[in-house]
Amino acid sequence: MVLNQGGETRTTLIPVDQLEASVFQAIDTLQPGEYSKPAQFTDRTGEVGLRFNYLKSRIAPHKANLDEDFSKIKEAARQDKVNRKLNTWFESKRANTYIDIADDFQNCDELKVWITK
Known part of the structure; x- marks a missing residue:
């Protein structure tokens, strides 16, 4: 766990309901330790880039x-x-x-x- 400048905690554990739809689709079929295929995305500033996702682990509900x-x-x-x-x-x-x-x-x-x- 890491604290950001506002004092809020950041974590790599992200609930499924808080994922972007494209990220969920990319990791849904992955096994822990696998990477998704690169996919194009547009950030908040309008810049276009490529990203891939790494599924470190899954925690059951x-x-x-x-x-x-x-x-x-x-x-x-x-x-x-x-x-x-x-x-x-x-x-x-x-x-x-x-x-x-x-x-x-x-x-x-x-x-x-x-x-x-």
Whole structure:
């Protein structure tokens, strides 16, 4: 496991539902230790390149447990703590902060807490 600059954990363990469709198709038939065939792709900037994928291992679906999933559980707990702190901070600022909400968004359910009559 590696920490990136934002303090978030990065891992090579990627759940199947978070893979791009093209990556899933490329690794679906691979056995651990095998490489996919090179395939063309376009990155976020529009650059075209070739990539191949390496399947290091497969982990069967299982209930989360501390032995196998500690880093994921730790990250989820950290993210929950950050979210709760941010929500508390937003709530403390809402009463004293002026926010102009455009007429187009007056009926937005998520913004109704900011609209005062």
